[in-house]
Amino acid sequence: MTLDEYKAEVKKIRSECEVNIVSLSRKFLESNRTIKAGDIIKDHIGLVKVEQFGMYFRDGIPYGIYTGPCYTKQGKPFKSGETRSVYQINLVE
Numbered sequence: 001m002t003l004d005e006y007k008a009e010v011k012k013i014r015s016e017c018e019v020n021i022v023s024l025s026r027k028f029l030e031s032n033r034t035i036k037a038g039d040i041i042k043d044h045i046g047l048v049k050v051e052q053f054g055m056y057f058r059d060g061i062p063y064g065i066y067t068g069p070c071y072t073k074q075g076k077p078f079k080s081g082e083t084r085s086v087y088q089i090n091l092v093e
Contacts, residue, residue: 025062
């Protein structure tokens with residue numbers, strides 16, 4: 001085995017490992033998610049109606065990102081149609 005073959009094999013193993021970690025993280029988020037599409041959530045900025053879900057990592061732990069249109073305090077969508085994302089760690093109950 002040459003050095004180039006070794007590096008190629010290590011790269012392949014790391015790539016497969018990363019795919020497995022992302023898959024496991026998605027399963028973890030799906031099984032622990034309490035927020036559904038259509039829910040209106042609140043963070044320190046305001047209200048958002050959830051339309052899409054995403055994922056990000058913080059200190060190696062997966063967290064959810066919820067994206068959708070902004071809503072007013074009265075529960076009505078902004079006239080501008082502005083959308084934004086809310087990070088799971090910023091949710092206010």
